[in-house]
Amino acid sequence: MNRYTILVYTENFIGILNRITIIFTRRGINIDALTASESRLDGIHKITIEVTVTPEQIIHLVKQIDKIVDVIKTYHFTDSEVVYQEIALYKLPTESLDPGLEKVIRQFNAHIIAAEKEFVVIEFTGHKEDTQALLEILKPFNLLEFSRSGRVAIAKPKFSVQEYLNNQT
Amino acid sequence: MIRGADIVVKSLIAENSEYIFGYPGGAIMPVYDALYDYSDQIKHVLTRHEQGAIHAAQGYARVSGKVGVVLVTSGPGATNLITGLADAQIDSTPLVCITGQVAAHLLGSDAFQETDVVGLSMPGTKWNIQVRKVEDIAPAIAKAFHIARTGRPGPVLVDITKNAQVEFGDFNYVPCLGVRSYRPYVTIDKKAILDAASLINEAKKPYLLFGQGVVLAKAEAELRAFLDKTGIPAACTLLGSGALPQDHPMYVGKLGMHGNYAPNLLTNQCDVLIAVGMRFDDRVTGDLKRYAKQAKVIHLELDPAEIDKNVKATVAIQGDCKDSLSQLTEAVKPSFHPEWMKRFRELENEEKKAVYANDLHGTHGGLHMGEVIRLINQFKEDDAILVTDVGQHQMIAWRYFDFKQTRTQVTSGGLGTMGFALPAALGAQLHDYNRQVICVVGDGGIQMTIQELGTIMQTKAPVKVVLLNNNYLGMVRQWQQLFFDKRYSFTELENPDFIKIAEAYSFKATKVTDRDELESAVAEMLLHKGPYFLEVVVEKEDNVFPMIATGCSVEEVRLS
Ligand SMILES: Cc1ncc(C[n+]2csc(CCOP(=O)(O)OP(=O)(O)O)c2C)c(N)n1
Ligand SMILES: [Mg+2]
Numbered sequence: 001m002n003r004y005t006i007l008v009y010t011e012n013f014i015g016i017l018n019r020i021t022i023i024f025t026r027r028g029i030n031i032d033a034l035t036a037s038e039s040r041l042d043g044i045h046k047i048t049i050e051v052t053v054t055p056e057q058i059i060h061l062v063k064q065i066d067k068i069v070d071v072i073k074t075y076h077f078t079d080s081e082v083v084y085q086e087i088a089l090y091k092l093p094t095e096s097l098d099p100g101l102e103k104v105i106r107q108f109n110a111h112i113i114a115a116e117k118e119f120v121v122i123e124f125t126g127h128k129e130d131t132q133a134l135l136e137i138l139k140p141f142n143l144l145e146f147s148r149s150g151r152v153a154i155a156k157p158k159f160s161v162q163e164y165l166n167n168q169t
Numbered sequence: 170m171i172r173g174a175d176i177v178v179k180s181l182i183a184e185n186s187e188y189i190f191g192y193p194g195g196a197i198m199p200v201y202d203a204l205y206d207y208s209d210q211i212k213h214v215l216t217r218h219e220q221g222a223i224h225a226a227q228g229y230a231r232v233s234g235k236v237g238v239v240l241v242t243s244g245p246g247a248t249n250l251i252t253g254l255a256d257a258q259i260d261s262t263p264l265v266c267i268t269g270q271v272a273a274h275l276l277g278s279d280a281f282q283e284t285d286v287v288g289l290s291m292p293g294t295k296w297n298i299q300v301r302k303v304e305d306i307a308p309a310i311a312k313a314f315h316i317a318r319t320g321r322p323g324p325v326l327v328d329i330t331k332n333a334q335v336e337f338g339d340f341n342y343v344p345c346l347g348v349r350s351y352r353p354y355v356t357i358d359k360k361a362i363l364d365a366a367s368l369i370n371e372a373k374k375p376y377l378l379f380g381q382g383v384v385l386a387k388a389e390a391e392l393r394a395f396l397d398k399t400g401i402p403a404a405c406t407l408l409g410s411g412a413l414p415q416d417h418p419m420y421v422g423k424l425g426m427h428g429n430y431a432p433n434l435l436t437n438q439c440d441v442l443i444a445v446g447m448r449f450d451d452r453v454t455g456d457l458k459r460y461a462k463q464a465k466v467i468h469l470e471l472d473p474a475e476i477d478k479n480v481k482a483t484v485a486i487q488g489d490c491k492d493s494l495s496q497l498t499e500a501v502k503p504s505f506h507p508e509w510m511k512r513f514r515e516l517e518n519e520e521k522k523a524v525y526a527n528d529l530h531g532t533h534g535g536l537h538m539g540e541v542i543r544l545i546n547q548f549k550e551d552d553a554i555l556v557t558d559v560g561q562h563q564m565i566a567w568r569y570f571d572f573k574q575t576r577t578q579v580t581s582g583g584l585g586t587m588g589f590a591l592p593a594a595l596g597a598q599l600h601d602y603n604r605q606v607i608c609v610v611g612d613g614g615i616q617m618t619i620q621e622l623g624t625i626m627q628t629k630a631p632v633k634v635v636l637l638n639n640n641y642l643g644m645v646r647q648w649q650q651l652f653f654d655k656r657y658s659f660t661e662l663e664n665p666d667f668i669k670i671a672e673a674y675s676f677k678a679t680k681v682t683d684r685d686e687l688e689s690a691v692a693e694m695l696l697h698k699g700p701y702f703l704e705v706v707v708e709k710e711d712n713v714f715p716m717i718a719t720g721c722s723v724e725e726v727r728l729s
Contacts, residue, residue, distance in 0.1 A: 069316055069351045
């Protein structure tokens with residue numbers, strides 16, 4: 001089993017996310033994380049899916065996704081072929097903010113992005129291993145809440161959805 | 170400006186639709202009201218159940234090669250389509266299904282007969298859409314037809330809210346010529362053609378398998394030209410039957426769980442396996458781990474998702490097999506393989522002795538299903554269409570029916586939907602009243618859609634219904650006998666008087682129980698001008714052989 005990032009470029013069509021996710025559910029495959037956003041191209045959406053499967057399964061999944069009428073193009077990459085990040089937010093009681101905690105924040109290059117009377121929110125961006133490591137450290141500081149995004153990714157290999165669309169015959 | 174409902178009907182007419190198979194209800198009433206004015210331009214067939222409507226549309230689509238059209242209401246009308254959608258999806262049948270929906274402002278409020286049909290039908294459609302505004306109706310229908318019939322065909326659903334049907338809008342039908350995110354065809358890779366040709370040129374025991382892809386691509390002539398040049402033995406899948414006439418010298422028989430002996434067995438002895446427009450279904454391959462492991466595999470297939478899905482291809486030729494077959498025919502050397510072909514014929518004779526003799530020529534005891542099919546062959550026209558349901562009768566009819574032309578078989582292959590045959594036969598017959606449509610059905614399956622006898626009555630479609638009555642859910646009983654110690658758990662049926670039912674629906678009906686009455690009854694049926702219902706009481710506990718049991722390899726095909 002390997003970790004893969006699937007990048008799906010789609011029309012902005014109602015129901016497209018459902019059509020994609022049922023491909024995974026039907027095969028009993030768990031989606032590790034999923035992020036949907038606009039792409040660089042007007043009107044084209046980019047869906048980033050993180051999944052842990054075998055090399056045979058990833059090819060099968062990508063073909064099934066690519067078969068969806070409103071999907072423009074689907075790519076898949078191993079972790080080493082993408083630059084990716086996840087953002088994590090940590091909520092802590094304001095009274096936990098002591099020199100020890102401040103040191104941790106500096107070490108991780110994390111930021112306090114909200115400071116209220118009762119609580120502070122720390123933001124930290126990185127790979128899952130990093131945000132997870134910070135999570136473990138912050139737990140003893142009476143961590144109140146934690147939230148982590150799915151990955152956003154940019155592929156290293158060169159490809160162009162625009163070019164693909166232009167080559168339409 | 171015209172009403173949305175008129176736009177729906179005019180769009181279907183613009184697509185040259187001949188028939189609508191449907192059933193009315195609240196959320197689609199404006200369209201039904203509009204239909205009233207267009208009966209000179211498009212025919213509507215009122216079935217007795219929405220499942221009947223979609224199976225009829227499938228039958229129509231399969232024999233005509235055109236898109237079948239279905240029109241139903243929201244809620245239960247729409248949910249009754251689900252079996253047919255799944256069936257059409259797995260058997261690549263082009264359909265456009267239009268469902269009514271509650272008004273847009275009621276969506277999500279659990280309004281009367283509101284159901285999320287777009288969500289429900291998603292896994293069973295090639296594409297679907299909900300239309301909530303009048304101006305979106307015609308473009309959605311145009312796109313639906315384009316998607317349904319191009320590439321690998323399939324069912325498409327358009328859900329139209331009631332407000333859109335009653336709003337007024339301009340009508341200017343623009344057929345859809347392409348969708349930028351959807352590329353149904355690709356140019357054939359020349360290198361793949363050359364690679365495949367060199368494998369074929371060097372092969373000692375090449376073997377070709379063809380499926381419905383040949384029919385869908387209208388590549389029957391190209392297949393024949395390839396076989397004529399190469400002399401390669403060719404076998405068909407269930408849905409490929411008819412793509413090559415069975416008297417063609419290279420035709421060696423049928424594949425699969427109840428296919429022929431040689432075609433299954435010799436799959437594991439060929440050196441190059443050429444698969445054309447087929448998807449290596451598990452009913453064809455048996456145990457994949459022991460399937461054609463010795464062979465180099467060449468796969469000609471339009472749908473990239475089918476390539477390497479079940480069987481890894483040595484050379485994959487993606488694209489329409491009408492193109493790839495003709496290019497391949499040009500690239501290969503003429504050849505012939507008499508020794509290898511002889512092997513098929515030897516095993517065919519073994520099967521004839523062990524199986525055909527008894528199946529086709531009973532002398533005492535109950536009638537066999539095969540005897541009925543043999544007599545049908547004797548009296549049928551060359552272009553007669555066989556429509557079958559699902560079960561033992563389906564396998565026997567398929568095994569013994571003499572397929573002479575393409576698009577002469579309609580059956581539920583991938584889904585195995587009992588209840589498919591009767592409505593599908595109606596749809597097939599409506600495409601051409603002058604052709605013989607023979608609907609072979611079991612006593613179990615006919616009762617799943619028996620109400621469609623009423624639609625046949627009303628349309629006067631001269632369908633010939635052949636009920637092979639063994640008083641059992643025969644195929645399940647066969648498995649119980651072979652694999653569950655003869656524990657016949659809930660497979661015996663107490664059946665009604667089918668003749669009375671058929672007569673109540675104005676069919677001419679005959680019941681045959683004796684061997685010496687059968688021939689004249691079959692002859693009479695096939696000469697009869699109108700709908701005919703022939704019930705043949707057959708042996709209760711006959712089994713279908715050859716058989717590849719679940720989990721077995723193709724080479725473990727058994728003759729008894
Ligand atoms: C809708 C549906 N339900 C259940 C089955 C499982 N099944 C396959 S064949 C069969 C028996 C069919 O009996 P009958 O129609 O009498 O045909 P026979 O096998 O006796 O020729 C059953 C129950 C099915 N294929 N479809
Ligand atoms: Mg039966």
